[in-house]
Amino acid sequence: MNRVVSIYPPVGFTRQGRRDNNEDYVVPAVGRATPADRLFVVCDGVGGAQRGELASLLAGETIVAYARMHQQEAVDSTFIRAALLTVEEAFDRAIAEETDANLAGMSTTLTLLCLHDRGVTIAHIGDSRVYHIRNGQILHQTNDHSLVNELVRAGQISPDEVATHPRRNVITRAIQGSANPTQATVYVTQDVAPDDYFFLCTDGVLESITNDELTQTLLSHTLTDKQKVEVMLDNCADQSRDNYSGYLIRVAETEPIEPSLLSDDVVPIVLPQVQAQLSPPDLTLAQSPVQEPEPEPTASAVTVAPDSFQFTMDDEEEARWRQQENRTWIQRLFS
Secondary structure, eight states: OEEEEEEOOOEEEEEOTTSSSOOEEEESOTTTOOTTOOEEEEEEEEOGGGTHHHHHHHHHHHHHHHHHHTTTSOOSHHHHHHHHHHHHHHHHHHHHHOGGGOOTTOEEOEEEEEEETTEEEEEEESSOEEEEEETTEEEEEOOOOBHHHHHHHTTSSOGGGGGGOTTTTEESOOBOOTTSOOOOEEEEEOOOOTTOEEEEEOHHHHTTOOHHHHHHHHHOSSSOHHHHHHHHHHHHHHHOSSOEEEEEEEEEEEEEOOSOOOTTOOOOOSOOOOOOOSSOOOOOOSSOOEEOOOOOSOOOOOOOOTTSSOOOOSSHHHHHHHHHHHHHHHHHHHO
16 A cells, blocks of 8 residues: 655646636646645536636635645545535635625535545545546546436436436536535545556546546557647547546655555445446435536637636636636635
8 A cells, every 4th residue: 555755747727618618627727736736626617607617716725725724634534524614614605795796506516636645535526527547447436426327327327328318417416505515425545556647627528538538548658648638638629518627647656654544435446337226216415406507509718807707718827817816806705
């Protein structure tokens, strides 16, 4: 059992795609991640008029702020629950104090990767995804919190029907605030090795790249990590109708560790298998399903006033500008 000692330069991206604006948010900012970073967050805001771009912003920045204030704590499910409560409180405050911003109803998915002294922690809410890949094989992938995934598990539809199902955009978990509390699925592993990849991405990426295509791209020995991401981006530009964002992290060095896994987070390191059940599970949800809006068939980049929170993300400079503007907004709201 190992921990990650060092990583290669991470490669992050976020693109508007064919949406009218970009509701995805990644931390660290695109172009700012270094091999010293140990926490990565990718969020996909939901809500359209309900300001999904602010939902993803609040979730990403609040998680990072919480982690910064609790650096000595073990990053286990207890840590993730506490961090999530802090995010929901941030949502509540934003909705209550910014009544003119139409924030009620905003929500976001969340994927998180943390490299720490006792291994690697992965957490997710919604249908954004995290992969752990070694030598072209998926060791672990998060299991989407989506209605179609529940229907597949219940044997009510086949995996082949997912892509065309009329309710494929309905997610069964999302961060919405304390009025609709949710929980993350948390996974911790110490099975890490040099050249392992961790890949976090929103569902816009998944529209364009199959698991086989992903693993074959990462298996290439002739492409750099940045070039591998560029291959994915080319596919997304051609095929995705959504925003598409993610982070690719490759392990450089590991070292053995003695401490056992964090007690409440052990799960088998296997690729999740979809199995039909004899009787359908109870699909009653603790929170209301969230319908992601269907994108328009075509869309062009929009020009907006500097104080608007609709942003195009065509290059890294604009991405950095957006993140700085968003931090300014957070400081004003929570000062």
